[in-house]
Amino acid sequence: MTTENNGDQDKMETTTTPSSLSSVASSSKRKVINTKAMGTGLEARGVHAWFGNHHALADVSLDFAAGTVTALIGPSGCGKSTFIRTLNRMHEFIPTAAMAGQVILDGKDIYDPSIDVTKIRLQIGMVFQKPNPFPSMTIGENVLSGLKLAQLKTENKDDLLEECLVKAGLWNEVKDRLGAHGGSLSGGQQQRLCIARSLAVRPQVLLMDEPCSALDPGSTLRIEETIEELSSSMTIIIVTHNMQQAARVSDYTAFFLSDGGPGQMIEMAPTSEIFARPRDKRTENYVTGRFG
Amino acid sequence: MIPSSVPTDYSSVKPNKPWQASSKDRAITAGIFALSVLISSVSVKLTGFSGKLGFFASFVIIFIVITASREYLRFGNALAKDTFVNTLVAVGAFITVIPIVSIIYTVVSRGYKGLYPGLFYRDMSLNAPNDPLNVGGLGHAIIGTLLLVFVALIISVPIGILTALYLTEIKGKLSRPIRFLVQAMSGVPSIVAGLFIFSAILLPITKDNSSLLGSLALAILMVPTVARTAEEVLNLIPNDLREAGVALGGTQWRTVAMIVVPAAKSGLITAVILGVARIAGETAPVLLLAGGGDKFNYNPTSGPMGSLPYYIWRSFGAGSEEAIARAWTGLFVLLLIVFALFAAARFLGNRKVGK
Numbered sequence: 001m002t003t004e005n006n007g008d009q010d011k012m013e014t015t016t017t018p019s020s021l022s023s024v025a026s027s028s029k030r031k032v033i034n035t036k037a038m039g040t041g042l043e044a045r046g047v048h049a050w051f052g053n054h055h056a057l058a059d060v061s062l063d064f065a066a067g068t069v070t071a072l073i074g075p076s077g078c079g080k081s082t083f084i085r086t087l088n089r090m091h092e093f094i095p096t097a098a099m100a101g102q103v104i105l106d107g108k109d110i111y112d113p114s115i116d117v118t119k120i121r122l123q124i125g126m127v128f129q130k131p132n133p134f135p136s137m138t139i140g141e142n143v144l145s146g147l148k149l150a151q152l153k154t155e156n157k158d159d160l161l162e163e164c165l166v167k168a169g170l171w172n173e174v175k176d177r178l179g180a181h182g183g184s185l186s187g188g189q190q191q192r193l194c195i196a197r198s199l200a201v202r203p204q205v206l207l208m209d210e211p212c213s214a215l216d217p218g219s220t221l222r223i224e225e226t227i228e229e230l231s232s233s234m235t236i237i238i239v240t241h242n243m244q245q246a247a248r249v250s251d252y253t254a255f256f257l258s259d260g261g262p263g264q265m266i267e268m269a270p271t272s273e274i275f276a277r278p279r280d281k282r283t284e285n286y287v288t289g290r291f292g
Numbered sequence: 293m294i295p296s297s298v299p300t301d302y303s304s305v306k307p308n309k310p311w312q313a314s315s316k317d318r319a320i321t322a323g324i325f326a327l328s329v330l331i332s333s334v335s336v337k338l339t340g341f342s343g344k345l346g347f348f349a350s351f352v353i354i355f356i357v358i359t360a361s362r363e364y365l366r367f368g369n370a371l372a373k374d375t376f377v378n379t380l381v382a383v384g385a386f387i388t389v390i391p392i393v394s395i396i397y398t399v400v401s402r403g404y405k406g407l408y409p410g411l412f413y414r415d416m417s418l419n420a421p422n423d424p425l426n427v428g429g430l431g432h433a434i435i436g437t438l439l440l441v442f443v444a445l446i447i448s449v450p451i452g453i454l455t456a457l458y459l460t461e462i463k464g465k466l467s468r469p470i471r472f473l474v475q476a477m478s479g480v481p482s483i484v485a486g487l488f489i490f491s492a493i494l495l496p497i498t499k500d501n502s503s504l505l506g507s508l509a510l511a512i513l514m515v516p517t518v519a520r521t522a523e524e525v526l527n528l529i530p531n532d533l534r535e536a537g538v539a540l541g542g543t544q545w546r547t548v549a550m551i552v553v554p555a556a557k558s559g560l561i562t563a564v565i566l567g568v569a570r571i572a573g574e575t576a577p578v579l580l581l582a583g584g585g586d587k588f589n590y591n592p593t594s595g596p597m598g599s600l601p602y603y604i605w606r607s608f609g610a611g612s613e614e615a616i617a618r619a620w621t622g623l624f625v626l627l628l629i630v631f632a633l634f635a636a637a638r639f640l641g642n643r644k645v646g647k
Contacts, residue, residue, distance in 0.1 A: 149542030
């Protein structure tokens, strides 16, 4: 099977565009929130972020309950990506970055100096905006790369490989060519490979930074299905510019906005409420498409 | 329309490339070429532009002018300028290739005379450069060059790559001064490196020639080249990959070792090749430190060691017809060795990851 064929397969599936956002929200199939998922979720308390002197994010406090999907929406430059990167300590990789506040996982602040930061990133996985499979590795090696990077042992690599690829919705497309390069896949397949790669280290929380922004509608649909399946076993936080997507996949939605100053979290509520009855006028303007 | 079940027959449609030069265009270009040759031969006769160089220069100018004028008449100003610049660039590339081809041609045509099987396993300990070409050999010089380069490689590749990793991955406070020093070092003349090792190690400590000292001097020359090229290559690796590795719970060291370096592998090999190219033909430090010998010496730590550049230098110095032929043969062999190293490195660098 060639890459082109798979790309076509992706494109053949179409998503249905909702006629209005509120109707989508009310018909959202994810009303029952599973609170029996593992872990205790994640909690941000008074998080601020700076780049040099630029105050990018101010005083964000959010609770992410275990087993829920939370969508972060808002116009570009409002600090959503910055916020999500503070949640697994990726923020500190920008040389001028600084932060304040606490992020609590299992009752402990992940910024506590006594914490092993690599363990934190194992528990809080991340999927990036651009698919970034490791170019020097095969598909199989890519999926299991987290184990090698973190020097984890696993009893049966083949089972884990299959499990992760099945969960990411990629197994049927790649099971016959696990030895091929990750770069030989189409963009949507690469992104699902990156999701499978994050799952292999069994995180409690999965952060997704606009995972579908570079993908066609077919691949987007597959990834949304993947998110839905994963949400029974982990906490998912997804940044998205696509409000239909937020409505489709999330239990809760948080709206971020910057009014020229630092980005702030305006309101967080169950997704159906955010889209049907937002409390804040600015949220309403945004979700109804009046600006942004 | 309902698609018919019979596959449409497209066999009458032929693939075509209308944007390519037709045979008519080629004939016109050949005509312009001939016309330019004609005009420039006349101008060489009549004007101050004389000799081969004058002919070449006037030919280039006339060819470009005629080609551009034709394009001006056909399509106007913009396309004429485009053609003018394109032709100029093509001519520039051609001029670049001339000395390379010329050097290779000269070395091969003069060097092949001295080739005979014994050349590769005999040395010059019992022969002078002026002896007939079927005695003696440069086996000792090949061994010497390979040992010098190999030891220099072992010393400088780890240092060079670690320096590059410091500059690109750790980005410590010393990055700027180190980058500056590395750039300044890459301009150091080879004799300076040679004299440095000579006065710092050979005179006060070893008091004897050895190829190890020569390799040390060569390593001084090679480290900046390897470090600079490796730095550029590592900078090309997208930051996404580093972030992805760290986000999967890897430490910085494991991310660099498992993801960044493998992704940059072929570029890093190129860095090593460029480093080897910098030192393979060096004569001055080798002469000063390895001493230059005429017999086989497999021990890098003691005794004079021959090398191909030394062999060439000595043979040219002897002056007789046989000696000059020996020098050209030495050049030929040096060229072959450098090409072989390049080919081997390219092969290693382009291999795909294993199954």
